[in-house]
Amino acid sequence: MKEPGVREYARENYSDKFSLLVEVGARHMTGQIDVPMLMRAAIANNHYEIPGEAGPLRYQSPKLTREWIPGRGRGMIASEDIAAGELLICERPMDLVRPGDSDWAYGANLEEVLTQRLTARCLNEAQLMEDVCTLFDGQDPAGPGWVPHSWQTEDFAVPMPRGAGTPVLEYRLGRIVKHNAHRWPGCHPQTLTPMPGLGLWLVPPMVNHALECDSRPNTAHVFVGDVMVFRAIAPIKKGQEVLDRYSTPLADRFQWTLHTLAAHEMRDATYEAAAARWEEPALLVDSTSSELALSKSRKIMLESLRRMESKEPGSGLDAVSRDDYQELKDSYFAAAAETRQELQEGRLKELPLAPPEVRCLNLLCPLSFHFEGRSSCLELRAELARRVSLARPFHFGEVKLWAELFERFKKMEEAGATFSAEETTLRAEVDRELARCAEFWQGVGTLPASGSEGHQLKEEFALWVKGSEGFHLMWFSDFPLSKFLSGPPTS
Numbered sequence: 184m185k186e187p188g189v190r191e192y193a194r195e196n197y198s199d200k201f202s203l204l205v206e207v208g209a210r211h212m213t214g215q216i217d218v219p220m221l222m223r224a225a226i227a228n229n230h231y232e233i234p235g236e237a238g239p240l241r242y243q244s245p246k247l248t249r250e251w252i253p254g255r256g257r258g259m260i261a262s263e264d265i266a267a268g269e270l271l272i273c274e275r276p277m278d279l280v281r282p283g284d285s286d287w288a289y290g291a292n293l294e295e296v297l298t299q300r301l302t303a304r305c306l307n308e309a310q311l312m313e314d315v316c317t318l319f320d321g322q323d324p325a326g327p328g329w330v331p332h333s334w335q336t337e338d339f340a341v342p343m344p345r346g347a348g349t350p351v352l353e354y355r356l357g358r359i360v361k362h363n364a365h366r367w368p369g370c371h372p373q374t375l376t377p378m379p380g381l382g383l384w385l386v387p388p389m390v391n392h393a394l395e396c397d398s399r400p401n402t403a404h405v406f407v408g409d410v411m412v413f414r415a416i417a418p419i420k421k422g423q424e425v426l427d428r429y430s431t432p433l434a435d436r437f438q439w440t441l442h443t444l445a446a447h448e449m450r451d452a453t454y455e456a457a458a459a460r461w462e463e464p465a466l467l468v469d470s471t472s473s474e475l476a477l478s479k480s481r482k483i484m485l486e487s488l489r490r491m492e493s494k495e496p497g498s499g500l501d502a503v504s505r506d507d508y509q510e511l512k513d514s515y516f517a518a519a520a521e522t523r524q525e526l527q528e529g530r531l532k533e534l535p536l537a538p539p540e541v542r543c544l545n546l547l548c549p550l551s552f553h554f555e556g557r558s559s560c561l562e563l564r565a566e567l568a569r570r571v572s573l574a575r576p577f578h579f580g581e582v583k584l585w586a587e588l589f590e591r592f593k594k595m596e597e598a599g600a601t602f603s604a605e606e607t608t609l610r611a612e613v614d615r616e617l618a619r620c621a622e623f624w625q626g627v628g629t630l631p632a633s634g635s636e637g638h639q640l641k642e643e644f645a646l647w648v649k650g651s652e653g654f655h656l657m658w659f660s661d662f663p664l665s666k667f668l669s670g671p672p673t674s
């Protein structure tokens with residue numbers, strides 16, 4: 184007699200709900216995952232977790248294989264061509280320390296908390312131990328995997344991992360956490376204050392970091408509740424490595440990225456050279472002086488930024504004259520035009536978005552509100568989104584900037600604001616860009632660009648972005664709407 188398959192068995196022996204779950208599980212195995220539904224579930228759950236009913240959510244594209252790569256340990260290689268937008272990974276965490284958990288505390292060392300949890304759980308959960316041990320521990324690239332004690336007749340417990348009951352196991356798990364754990368954009372369950380957690384996912388940390396000398400990252404990720412979702416942001420040819428970048432394009436100091444690299448025990452010569460050229464000459468060990476030269480327009484921008492940053496801290500806007508502001512703005516746009524031109528001609532010699540440029544835009548945003556009014560301020564915020572989009576398309580940094588602008592326009596409209604011609608044009612751009620990001624991450628066909636359905640989908644998407652630690656970037660995010668509204672539209 185033919186053995187019943189899981190589906191058949193479930194249908195015959197359990198409730199309808201169970202067989203429905205088995206169906207969802209079967210769909211997930213093939214990558215048919217309803218991401219918009221997950222986003223709605225995340226919103227309904229205050230972005231805390233995706234409920235079990237949503238299915239197993241342990242998907243890794245069959246087009247990814249894990250291979251040894253000289254100098255990089257193991258990494259993910261495309262075993263077939265992958266199209267831009269394809270879902271690569273969609274996965275729940277193996278463990279996640281969330282704000283508000285009983286072992287979580289303000290200022291606690293979350294790496295330690297996570298290590299302790301895993302050490303306790305791994306003694307009883309052989310599958311978890313086996314999974315965790317497939318991750319890189321930073322020491323021995325051929326590292327030991329899950330090696331149970333050989334079973335003795337007098338044993339009555341499940342096989343224990345090697346090192347169980349000694350500091351060896353905790354030490355190794357600590358190294359695995361250090362190299363693979365990911366910050367999670369959570370919030371406190373009671374106060375809903377944004378507060379990061381720390382988790383360990385299985386497949387996401389198998390993806391290596393794209394150095395500046397590599398081609399640009401070809402994948403990006405977002406968090407939907409506690410689920411990590413990766414999509415290809417560019418076509419990936421069979422045999423190519425799938426690369427994310429561990430640093431954020433919104434880093435406003437070189438040290439931020441250098442710190443991320445150091446935490447992973449990595450160096451990036453191209454990035455370090457760029458940092459030395461712009462503002463960290465101490466990093467320069469043995470390069471020639473020509474490598475120190477910034478182009479003229481970038482140098483002028485940097486000097487103007489330095490003058491502005493050297494103003495008395497705390498003296499506020501009063502210390503800045505309109506001429507200072509105009510000079511910074513003009514020099515920023517001249518340097519940005521050079522980068523755009525180089526990008527277009529495929530001969531970019533600088534970082535596509537350098538930390539001083541991020542600082543410049545972060546400074547120009549409130550100054551433009553002060554000197555020129557609301558539309559100018561909105562325009563400079565959109566410029567930051569455009570630059571992030573050029574540097575790291577579909578990175579959450581880009582998504583959150585467009586979504587916040589989308590919400591800002593909506594709130595202004597609800598408050599009865601009249602839009603200037605520039606604002607109306609900008610709003611159309613924001614709508615288009617948000618629709619592009621939403622379509623990409625939701626993985627649905629073309630959203631209706633206009634009309635109420637398209638608008639509602641964008642609103643839902645923006646709501647998910649907001650809850651995923653979306654609208655918390657510098658002055659623009661914190662400036663009250665009422666004051667923003669009373670600012671004059673640019674004449």
Ligand SMILES: C[S@@+](CC[C@H](N)C(=O)[O-])C[C@H]1O[C@@H](n2cnc3c(N)ncnc32)[C@H](O)[C@@H]1O
Pocket residue numbers: 254255256257258318319321362363388389390391392393394446447448449
């Ligand atoms: C999260 S793991 C990535 C997967 C890991 N390579 C493995 O073997 O499983 C991060 C570690 O991989 C290595 N790594 C990632 N990207 C790299 C790169 N571009 N060059 C060299 N090492 C890299 C570094 O040792 C880093 O600490």
